[in-house]
Amino acid sequence: AQSVTQLDSHVSVSEGTPVLLRCNYSSSYSPSLFWYVQHPNKGLQLLLKYTSAATLVKGINGFEAEFKKSETSFHLTKPSAHMSDAAEYFCVVSDQLINTGTASKLTFGTGTRLQVTL
């Protein structure tokens, strides 16, 4: 079984300050982990993904996340927030199906709404 907990439903930061969006996961297998962003009335865009390679993952738009197995965490960070970063962010886990090597279903967290103020 797999699950994801996003610890904050809303985060508000000032433009130019660091962003931290927290995510903890639970997985029975070797997980793949993702962060997706959803802007209002838009689809989902992949920010970054972890698939058992480097534990520090760099994504688009200056975001990065660190996979910490001992803490079962995959927090999303950005050094300096921009107004355009205001959106909903989803942490997602996918168990690797060992037998087939294909993707199992994705399990989404409930989302963190990031607000960026001037």
Add this chain to the structure above:
Amino acid sequence: NAGVMQNPRHLVRRRGQEARLRCSPMKGHSHVYWYRQLPEEGLKFMVYLQKENIIDESGMPKERFSAEFPKEGPSILRIQQVVRGDSAAYFCASSPRYGENTEAFFGQGTRLTVV
């Protein structure tokens, strides 16, 4: 290479009508997933299909909902006799047939409103 295409983008149905949502996966992708996003909530898995096969439908409501992914043409999510509680955004995603990278590419969603 076009992305995952969903249509329509917006769909309004009266209670009791049928809703048909279409999803064309990315070229070369044979795995399709449907997710539902209720207002103020995350996405919830509904069903996972490969061509002509339903692999996992553990997230599908037991009644009124069905999905297919035929050999030719798009995947269809069908909701019969819609009720107000079916109002949501329905997202489709696709992924390649094989590979350890299980990234799924999402469409822009269909927003269903039941009036």
